[in-house]
Amino acid sequence: MKKGGPRTALYDLCKKVQWPMPTFDTTETKSRTAIEFGEGPQKRKGFNSYVSxxxxxxxxxxxxxCEG
Structure with a gap:
């Protein structure tokens, strides 16, 4: 899926079935030291982490x- 596709699909579904629009809350955490993400060959390092x-x-x- 393209970037933003799942969010757009959820908005379209809510509009179609006349539900209240979903809310999204994203929190960014910045670190001075590198944080390791993932496992195995997909392991990488970064200084920012996000929770949505x-x-x-x-x-x-x-x-x-849903949070992750």
Whole structure:
């Protein structure tokens, strides 16, 4: 998928089924020392890490929160 594709698809779904729009909260953490991400051959280092939280309110089900 292209960048932003999943978010756009979620907005389109909410509009189609007339649910409230989801909310997204992204937090950036900056470090002075390198942080290791991933495992094995995909392991890399960086100085910033991000955590995104998505909240989706489905009227007939309840509130779904995903964080990662």
């Amino acid at each position: 939280k998505t909240i989706l309110n489905m009227p007939s089900f309840g509130v779904v929160e």
